[in-house]
Amino acid sequence: MNKRVYLDYSATTPMKQEVLDAMMPYFNVSFGNPSSIYTYGRESKGAIDKARDIIAKSLNSSPDEIFFTAGGSESDNWAVKGIAYANRSKGKHIITTNVEHHAVLHTCEYLEKEGYEVTYLSVDEYGLISIDQLKAAIRPDTILITIMFANNEIGTIQPIKEIGQIARNNNVYFHTDAVQAYGNMKIDVNELGIDLMSVSAHKLYGPKGTGALYIKKGVKIHQLIHGGGQEKRRRAGTENVPGIVGFAKAVQLAHENLEDHIKHITSLRDKLITGLKEKIQYLKLNGHPTKRLPGNVNYSIEFVEGESLLLSLDMVGIACSSGSACTSGSLDPSHVLMAIGLTHEVAHGSLRLTVGDFTSEEDIDYVIEKLPPIVEKLRQMSPLYEKVKGGN
Amino acid sequence: MNKRVYLDYSATTPMKQEVLDAMMPYFNVSFGNPSSIYTYGRESKGAIDKARDIIAKSLNSSPDEIFFTAGGSESDNWAVKGIAYANRSKGKHIITTNVEHHAVLHTCEYLEKEGYEVTYLSVDEYGLISIDQLKAAIRPDTILITIMFANNEIGTIQPIKEIGQIARNNNVYFHTDAVQAYGNMKIDVNELGIDLMSVSAHKLYGPKGTGALYIKKGVKIHQLIHGGGQEKRRRAGTENVPGIVGFAKAVQLAHENLEDHIKHITSLRDKLITGLKEKIQYLKLNGHPTKRLPGNVNYSIEFVEGESLLLSLDMVGIACSSGSACTSGSLDPSHVLMAIGLTHEVAHGSLRLTVGDFTSEEDIDYVIEKLPPIVEKLRQMSPLYEKVKGGN
Amino acid sequence: MYSDKVMEHFMNPRNVGEIENPDAVGQVGNPKCGDIMKMYLKIEDDVIVDVKFKTFGCGSAIATSSIATEMIKGKTVEEALNLTNRAVAEALDGLPPVKMHCSVLAEQAVKSAIYDYAKRNNLSYDGLDGFDPNDEHDHHHDIEEDH
Ligand SMILES: Cc1ncc(COP(=O)(O)O)c(C=O)c1O
Ligand SMILES: Cc1ncc(COP(=O)(O)O)c(C=O)c1O
Numbered sequence A, B: 001m002n003k004r005v006y007l008d009y010s011a012t013t014p015m016k017q018e019v020l021d022a023m024m025p026y027f028n029v030s031f032g033n034p035s036s037i038y039t040y041g042r043e044s045k046g047a048i049d050k051a052r053d054i055i056a057k058s059l060n061s062s063p064d065e066i067f068f069t070a071g072g073s074e075s076d077n078w079a080v081k082g083i084a085y086a087n088r089s090k091g092k093h094i095i096t097t098n099v100e101h102h103a104v105l106h107t108c109e110y111l112e113k114e115g116y117e118v119t120y121l122s123v124d125e126y127g128l129i130s131i132d133q134l135k136a137a138i139r140p141d142t143i144l145i146t147i148m149f150a151n152n153e154i155g156t157i158q159p160i161k162e163i164g165q166i167a168r169n170n171n172v173y174f175h176t177d178a179v180q181a182y183g184n185m186k187i188d189v190n191e192l193g194i195d196l197m198s199v200s201a202h203k204l205y206g207p208k209g210t211g212a213l214y215i216k217k218g219v220k221i222h223q224l225i226h227g228g229g230q231e232k233r234r235r236a237g238t239e240n241v242p243g244i245v246g247f248a249k250a251v252q253l254a255h256e257n258l259e260d261h262i263k264h265i266t267s268l269r270d271k272l273i274t275g276l277k278e279k280i281q282y283l284k285l286n287g288h289p290t291k292r293l294p295g296n297v298n299y300s301i302e303f304v305e306g307e308s309l310l311l312s313l314d315m316v317g318i319a320c321s322s323g324s325a326c327t328s329g330s331l332d333p334s335h336v337l338m339a340i341g342l343t344h345e346v347a348h349g350s351l352r353l354t355v356g357d358f359t360s361e362e363d364i365d366y367v368i369e370k371l372p373p374i375v376e377k378l379r380q381m382s383p384l385y386e387k388v389k390g391g392n
Numbered sequence C: 001m002y003s004d005k006v007m008e009h010f011m012n013p014r015n016v017g018e019i020e021n022p023d024a025v026g027q028v029g030n031p032k033c034g035d036i037m038k039m040y041l042k043i044e045d046d047v048i049v050d051v052k053f054k055t056f057g058c059g060s061a062i063a064t065s066s067i068a069t070e071m072i073k074g075k076t077v078e079e080a081l082n083l084t085n086r087a088v089a090e091a092l093d094g095l096p097p098v099k100m101h102c103s104v105l106a107e108q109a110v111k112s113a114i115y116d117y118a119k120r121n122n123l124s125y126d127g128l129d130g131f132d133p134n135d136e137h138d139h140h141h142d143i144e145e146d147h
């Protein structure tokens, strides 16, 4: 295999070796069902309890506020539908933004069909919501504010603490999708005033198919998955013991080294941002210059289209992603890029490069070397580029 | 470690080594997000496609009818709520049984609170439904029949083909929870007239936290988990690639050797049934004598209580389960044992021993040797036993 | 996702560029995905003697443009009008369902250029019946449903 440079850590991460090692005993040695009372079962149960403690501590919450799920999407669905259904006697109004992940957005759209009303706050050119607009959107029948912690495409970090304060002042539940933020910044749910928070293991070097929902004590919420008595009778299904153990190990590793991780990632990110800017013309950095995830680079590269970029980069071993319509099943360009005001064409040429723990300086150098000629080749093919050159 | 005899294969199974081996590359080598278009992503996508083919073939269905989930409970919830919500304009009546798994039962109870009507068919002393009662229960507003393939506690296998026929004749959807049956008997969804079917990987030597829902082409169903475009836009969430690959491997192994497996398991089961019967008085075999899962033994052992049995057995390394109230979180004895007409007292002393691929003749001998003195010891302690002996 | 043939044409596209003093130019775009294709023709005695393209679009848009230029070069205008998107897709050993519309774009680009040629020279072709270069070439509503 040729050189491979993975720069799509926001899509998913490789599992760390320590995570895999931690999971191994639970596949076929301590494999018992945690609901069983015999030794095999108690081993699994103990492992889950320990995992819950680790995750609770990482958020400054308590273990009985952590509920394991099958990932970020399930957590988002549970939070939004669960709050909507359990609190409809109070009202049927939900506030969210137009840059949420589809797991929140499509759930909100589904609830609209079910008779709920949803306000989609717009964002500014950096992807930030306006606190004043949020305040103005709250009504007596508002039951939930769901606003993501950090955006998966452009990395913008929302003013979570202020949102939490507003939610609390207005007696409205506040859910945040922290799938991208968790493991990339310090999160204290109490300090931030968060009532519900979604996280996912595979975004921080843990296993795919495991996540959690933080539910503050006392929050009124319906179940999404009914059945057995697992997760204190709030989320049924035989627990994914290895997944949960791996998740906790990943969280532990992330939080032991959180500051170092952030520093490392941020410096690689900035090197990439600067390096590309120097070599390529007509670049626009999407997202906020400072309120941004440590690992996120999102450039619009004018006059080229994202999928062609991705394919060309894949040919030289670089893996990253794009908000281009052509890479999505739906043929619509990224709703996030449209929300920050890009034109179709510019959104089309967006490239997201996300760095992570296994990214090296050499990887960054490699991208800075390989990307410019690819862009140039594609621009030479582009009917849009002609005009610009003509005008030069 | 002392001797360990695991006889709780219906609760969960250890993963087979081949399954783990098949999963390994997908944790941190081919770890890409299957939605991504670059090489890493295509590797994962290819693995999922292959897995879907294997599972589809095992059921005589087509790959676009197989949807991966996080397990049996999610599949059950999706099937029942998804059909209920999508077909409410036709009607709000559901037919099920009073011996379903809680993932179906509690979902039905939830729907009752949401304005649906549910008929709970009763069963006979063997746990079988009555076809006449089913026919009589169907109404013009019936939208779903959900009846499990084989019962997890007593192993009784329902007349699935006849149920499928009735559902079809009446133009009602038929869902079956085949979590226990899958891998333990041949299932042809077309021949049996099944519209939706839930399965779970960890019951057939695959990983925990992975399952699937078979949805026949054309079935009208809502999503349970909204979000990204995964699973043909019907079940959102980054796919648990290793889980899915492991699931398929487990299915493949099960179906390569299905007849041998069934023969092997059945003979061990029968040896256990006979052996215990010979050594212990006042035993009652729960479930059907012949229409029963190949691995299932369920005895009511009168005058003793299940939890004490389980604990005593655990002390000698035997892991199994009970329908006793004392082992469940709820303090109610198993609803299944009550449904087949056992008294509280008799239900209390039930013991479920389920054999599997790693069970040996020696394991069975060991149980037949160890169990009788434990029963005797507990009976000596029991005030209920006194009277019986008195009467002798 | 893509066949080797698609990748080969994508990485080494044929006939990229512009023609000076072309006899015809056509440009089409897919408003939904935003891709744009521009085609230049040199026509002598009703034969397409040269063709060049420029495309702003996905891998399959570039590959379909490339192969379409190869398929019409040396053909008469009438023959070029018979080029179907299906033929373009087949020549590339197939396209993913969601990408079939890219081949439609290639077919439309050729037609659009010939439309320009017909207009400039006051000609009419049966193959252009019902073709409107300003039509929104949004041919993938149906395709979207079934992937
Ligand atoms: C019949 C039946 N249905 C559903 C389930 C739930 O499956 P899972 O634990 O994979 O959620 C089980 C096992 O727990 C079962 O035995
Ligand atoms: C912000 C955000 N929310 C939710 C999700 C969904 O998480 P999962 O893929 O674990 O379901 C993702 C990632 O896909 C995400 O980036």
Ligand code: FES
Pocket (backbone or CB within 6 Å): B325, B326
């Ligand atoms: S007396 Fe112990 S649980 Fe019933």
Ligand code: FES
Pocket (backbone or CB within 6 Å): A325, A326, C030, C033, C034, C035, C057, C058, C059, C060, C061, C099, C101, C102, C105
């Ligand atoms: S032309 Fe639109 S995706 Fe290729």
